[in-house]
Amino acid sequence: MTASLTRTISPDESEVRIILAGRIDSKLHAEFCEAYRSGPCAGATYIIDLTHVESLDGSALGMFFKLREYAGGDRAKIHFVGANAQVQQALKLANLHEIFVLQEPVPYS
Secondary structure: OOOEEEEEEOOOOOEEEEEEEEEOHHHHHHHHHEEEEHHOOOOOOOEEEEEEEEEHHHHHHHHHHHHHHHOOOHHHHEEEEEEOOHHHHHHHHHHHOOOEEEEOOOOOO
16 A cells, blocks of 8 residues: 555644554655644644554654654654554554553544
């Protein structure tokens, strides 16, 4: 499956949801950066929806670190939702579970 990205912003602009699908690699880098840079950033929570992601490579993990820097470093509010077992394993092998929140999908309220 070809990688794809969709971005939505909550009505109050407090949450940016980036929905990824397919095999996430360096080909999606520019589009991913544009997705978080073109929206609200001060205090926003970023939800990275991995429900439809088949796999991640090292460049995808690097994209997540760049988002973290952009969103405030240690103060960043970034949640990964919906990752399958393979994707969760990749995130944990890179120790991302220690600096990002991994959770089940949560719909907008």
